[in-house]
Amino acid sequence: MLSLERLRVLHAISAHGSVTGAAEALHVTTSAISQQMAKLEREVGQRLLERNGRGVRLTGAAELLVAHAGRMLSLAERAEADLEAHRGAVVGRLTLAAFATAARGLVPPALGELRRDHPRLRVELEEAEPHETVPRVARGDLDMAIVQDWSGHPLPLPGDLNRVVLLDDVADVALPEGHPLAAGDAVGLAELAGEPWITWSRGWICTAWLLSTLRSCGAEPDIAHIAAEHHTQLALVAAGLGVAVVPRLGRDPVPGGVRFVEVRPSPVRHVYAVWRADADRRPSIRAVIRVLRRHALSGPPEPTASAARAG
Incomplete structure (x- = not known):
């Protein structure tokens, strides 16, 4: 089972173009981002990031996963919104x-x-x-x-x-x-x-x-x-x-x-x-x-x- 939080990290790297940008957006350290990505690579059994000069780039497998991650994160947000609405509390x-x-x-x-x-x-x-x-x-x-x-x-x-x-x-x-x-x-x-x-x-x-x-x-x-x-x-x-x-x-x-x-x-x-x-x-x-x-x-x-x- 893929971890939604790790998919969120991969999606953030794609959106911000770097591990540093993802870390700033998610308010975590770059080390935490790297650890989450290493776990996600073990889960999918494929390499997701490759060195590109001083930064990284997404592999083909990562690009495929990012497309699914965007839809999954959107569904998760809708589910959270529905639960919050059901509870009715601000x-x-x-x-x-x-x-x-x-x-x-x-x-x-x-x-x-x-x-x-x-x-x-x-x-x-x-x-x-x-x-x-x-x-x-x-x-x-x-x-x-x-x-x-x-x-x-x-x-x-x-x-x-x-x-x-x-x-x-x-x-x-x-x-x-x-x-x-x-x-x-x-x-x-x-x-x-x-x-x-x-x-x-x-x-x-x-x-x-x-x-x-x-x-x-x-x-x-x-x-x-x-x-x-x-x-x-x-x-x-x-x-x-x-x-x-x-x-x-x-x-x-x-x-x-x-x-x-x-x-x-x-x-x-x-x-x-x-x-x-x-x-x-x-x-x-x-x-x-x-x-x-x-x-x-x-x-x-x-x-x-x-x-x-x-x-």
Whole structure:
């Protein structure tokens, strides 16, 4: 009888491309991975890993076994979800990842409510970007992720993931307080196309959206500064070093010297939760979704004259 846990190890090596990657994903040592693989090779009577430079590669027998392992692990997850649903209790451990502003502006009050209402449920939060978290949810390294995409730039999702929309988050343009357009109520991005821009890291979906949107206005974007964190972007804006598009979710506190102006048409990013379809019946998954949706309903605050102008 094949050991499901050893098949999980082999599947992790295939998914992560190395023994080290599998060990990190499964939170064990590389020695433990090697021991489990040696036992699995004895069970099947065939070699499963071969040396490949400093790493390893899967043999043909291992590739065949990995295909079966994926289906077996999926069935095991469904069985666990059914048992958890049958018991009906919101208990156990759930790993959740969220991009930075959702981790700051949406998740903390939701986790506080879950801790009060379901003290036997342990939700562990990790801050990470969607391009990192979606593959990890699909592999089973995470139970759930809060991700984002922008209008016209959907985030590709594997077919075995479920999703639910949490909120649509409007973005405004952040201008230095002395900027000629800072006194207006609204501005078009075309009016700002030639400005020096402060944007997110290269390769992020929000950066791709900004670049394509500005190019559609007929100007090649002048990217003056790159900063992953909105608070860093706002500090650069306050110093008069450029302008930035900043969504409303989780952007407080705002430094002095920054003026938010609405953009017409309004840029919107869509915030949603994703999880594996095989885990859909888990009471813990459903409880987390319910609480996240309830807290998302209030949404980010609308900008007011006092809130828009800091300092």
